[in-house]
Amino acid sequence: MHSIFLRRLAAATAIIFPLAAQGQEAKEALPPAASPEASVGDPILVTARRRAETAQNIPLAISVIGSDRIDNTGSFNVGRLQQLTPALNFYSSNPRNSAVNIRGIGVPFGLTNDGFDQGVGIYVDDVYYSRIASATFDFLDVAQIEVLRGPQGTLYGKNTTAGAINITTRQPTFTLEGNSEISIGNLGFRQAKASVSGPLGETVAARIAVSGTGRHGTIRNIATGNRINEQDNIGLRGQILWQPADRLDLTLAGDFSTQNPECCGTVFVRTGATQRAAARQFEALAAAQDYILPSRNPFDRVTDVDADLNAGNEIGGVSLRARLDLGEGELTSISAWRYWDWLPANDRDYIGLPITTLSQNPSQQEQFTQEFRYNRTGKALDLLLGAFAFHQQVRTQGSQAQGPTASRWLINPANPLSQDPTVLDGLTATNDIRLDNTSLAFFGQVSWHVTDALTIQPGFRVNHDRKKGLYESVVTNGDGQLVTFASADPRIVAQRGVLSPQRFEPAFSDWNASYDLTVSYEVSPDFLVYGTYARSFKPGGVNLNGVPNDDAGNPILEVGSVAPEKVNHFELGLKAQGWDRRLTFNLAAFRTDIADYQALVVNGQIGVLRGYLANAESVRTQGIEWDIAIRPSRRFNAYLSGAYTDATYRRFSDAPCPPELSGGTTVPDGGSPSAPGTPGGFSPANCDISGQRLPGVSEWALSFGAEANAPARLFGETGEIYLGYDGSWRSDFSSNASPSRYTWVNGYSLSNFRAGYRSDAGFEIFGWLRNAFDQNYFEQLSVPSGNTGLIVGQPGDPRTYGFTIQHRF
Secondary structure, eight states: OHHHHHHHHHHHHHHHGGGGGGOBOOOOOOOOTTOTTSOTTOOOEEOTTSSOEEGGGSSSOEEEEEHHHHHHHTOOSHHHHTTTOTTEEEEESSSSSEEEEETTBSSOTTOOOTTSOOSEEEEETTEEEOOGGGGGSOOOSEEEEEEEESOOTTTSSSOOSSEEEEEEEOOOOSSOEEEEEEEEESTTOEEEEEEEEEESSSSEEEEEEEEEEEEOOSEEETTTTEEESOEEEEEEEEEEEEEEETTEEEEEEEEEEEEOOSOOOOEEEEEOOOSSOGGGSHHHHHHHTTOOOSOSOGGGOEEOOOSOOEEEEEEEEEEEEEEEEOSSSEEEEEEEEEEEEEEEEOOTTOSSSSSEEEEEOOEEEEEEEEEEEEEEEOSSEEEEEEEEEEEEEEEEEEEEEEOTTHHHHHSOTTSGGGGOTTTTTTOEEEEEEEEEEEEEEEEEEEEEESSSSEEEEEEEEEEEEEEEEEEEEEEEOTTSOBOOSSOOOHHHHHHHTTSOOEEEOOEEEEEEEEEEEEEEEEEETTEEEEEEEEEEEEOOEEOOSOOOBOTTSOBOGGGSEEOOEEEEEEEEEEEEEETTTTEEEEEEEEEEEEEEEEEEEOOOOSSSOOOEEEEEEEEEEEEEEEEEEEEEETTEEEEEEEEEEEEEEEEOTTBOOOGGGOSSEEEOTTOOOOOTTOTTOEEESOBOOTTOBOTTOOSEEEEEEEEEEEEEEETTEEEEEEEEEEEEEEOOEEOSSSOOTTOEEOOEEEEEEEEEEEETTSEEEEEEEESTTOOOOEEEEEOOTTOSSEEEEEEOOOOEEEEEEEEEO
16 A cells, blocks of 8 residues: 555656645744643634634634644544534544534534535645545644634635634744654553654755554454454654745645554444334344344443454645745645545444455545635735635445345345345445546635724635546345346345345536625724624535435436535624633624535445435524633633534434334335334334434533643753643434434543643653543444344543653754
């Protein structure tokens, strides 16, 4: 895989390097946000609006996390940020099937499909990362992270309707500086980071950073004796800054990261009655094959999955950023090429029987992006104009195979074929999945300073999206025969009921225009109020995970693509500071209405057609968020952030039914299902879940903490000792696309402590304790296909502890 990366890197560099003459943006180094060493009242600088300004002066809901807070709290990837930013939610059953949502919206919960766009954009040094798998990698030499809430299509290259995560890395410097860090903890945790920056000449500077993380798994697999769901990350990032003239800066950056853990398994959580006949539900099926679960207590953290597990994951790229000072403004160019390789292996029956012996979807993705921006700051007008081009190519080779116990598990016991293991043993689906995705956009914002206090800020965006896909699944049985819909052979009929052949080529193409308007008023230098209205959209998508067949076995092409989401967003906010800027209080109230919301629909089949995209009629998310921070002196600081989010399906009348209403013989719309578990039960064709909560979002979420320090002298160096606490709490949330009584995740709280010493000369040592009270909680629950009543889950990390040594110069 590394040789592939080098060949791709060379090819991409040849494409990007000629763009160097267009100019490069070299961002000024940002001071760490909320740094323990920061002076009382120091402003926090951000680049959320593509120019350096203080976080309190921009009419935008934003959370800022500095490098010190990232290090102190162990938030070394996007997934861990949700403990610090209540409005952010991250879910991942594996790197490919990950989701980042803000205020309850962003992507359909629980769906693996390359054919739709993310609602939350991830940007690293202005480069858009289209693969959500990047959220599972370690941060590399990060200076600051800004989490922007609400639509950002008039500010950022790729349209994002829920928000953006803007990551700024440390830049090359013309003074020698460096950082090294080593952490060791229980569960075999070890992490090392290092970076160095300095001049290579009068006009050239360079920076290089490396990172590595490893940890034993938190779940014991008794089938192999291994500990699974481990961590195994390595990352490398290099940058070269060239300043050939006073008004021209160019930065060439390249990065490479790889993961290769034995991951990602689940544990048994519970069973629940469905509409299947009793003989076809989990407990009866397990008893029929004398199968005994290794544990019925999920927090024993034991499984017995018998198929290979792997989450091989490689990501990298090269970018060229250029800034040209035109006197009246700045012209910026960001050219980038990125790639992602995914090499997984899964156990999709989730238990220790050879039902599904192979399940994998190796995937390769490449993307090219080009962005131009003109930014001008004036006394009466501030102007941002941008143009963005994006092209993505995804190629996936999927396969799924059934094993010798599949017949008895998957075929109705009333059918004699269920007693013949050869019917499904060796049944294999081989999938060819392709996507070509192109997006072009022109966007901008104008800030008109009507008076010294009043600013009117309109923005616009014009976008064209085109997606072309292919989904082809070829199914063969253990005898090497093609499984087709033309055959009436009972064995073939049983086989295609498990793995269904299918081929279709979905496509989507459309233009969209959106706009926003923000009015802000500075009541005083430390008191800003603002209001925003945004009319935005999320591009349409194509289904690349299979769609339902009609009675003749033909794919229903009408659901091959989904319509764009149409977004109306309202927000009111205030930002205030007092007590000589020792106290900060920010408040935002929002409401977002979405028509044609892109949701997950499950068609109830056993095999590869697990779910597909569809449009729910309407969704609404509304709520209140607040951020409070106090720093009465250098010796103490505290914070409290919170969010109340009411995110519901306002209308979704054709939704998938929850497991308790699924699995039986389909009845027409309006029909009544029988009681769960009734032999020969009936299921409605769909369910109306209007008014129910969106999956993955808690109504209440809090983040809170404090740190106190005192002067101290250690190893002959002056400095300070400190004690810090960081906590988070969230209420319960649904872990299924359609809320089910079996898949509610209980609310939980986490407490993290740290204590240590930091010297004025840059040396620091501290011990840490995370999930200090060993809270048992689930990150998410899942309903395996087939509606047997089995519920599995991913337990959150148990208590972990260790220490970190760091030195900066």
